[in-house]
Amino acid sequence: MSTAVTTVPVSTVPVSTVPATPAPTSLALVGPALVGPALAGELHSLGAFDAELCMNCGICTATCQLGIDVLPRQLMRFGVLGLREEVRQQEEAVFSCLLCRACEASCPAGVHITDNIRMIRRWLLEEET
C-alpha cells in the first residue's frame, strides 16, 4: 500500500514567515575585541604549551574525574584566544587539577594537556608577583 505525499512548491511559502536577521551596523553593537595572540606567546615562553592542537571535541572534559566544566577544553581555549580575565577567573580550577593525565590519555589530538595546565599555573603565579 502506498502513502500519498503532498508537496508544496517552494514559491508558495510566504517570504514573511522567514525571520529576518538584521546585520550589525557598527562595531559598537558587538563590543570591543577581546581576543589576541599575546597570551599564547607568553604561555609558550614559559615552556611546553601546545593547546593550539586542540580540536575542542570535549572528550577530555568528559573524562576528567573532577567534573569541573571548564577543565581542560575551555581553559586551553581561553589561553589560545588570549582571554586573560577568563583564565584568571579559573584559578581555583587550574590549581585543583590533579595532573593525573586521564584526560590526556583520551585526547584524540595528542595534546599534552597537563603540560598546558602547568604553563597556565606558571603564568598565573607570575601574574601575582
Ligand code: SF4
Ligand atoms: S580531548 Fe584533546 S582535542 Fe578534545 S577538547 Fe580535549 S584537549 Fe582538545
Ligand code: SF4
Ligand atoms: S589531569 Fe587534571 S584536567 Fe586532566 S583528568 Fe586529571 S584532574 Fe582532570
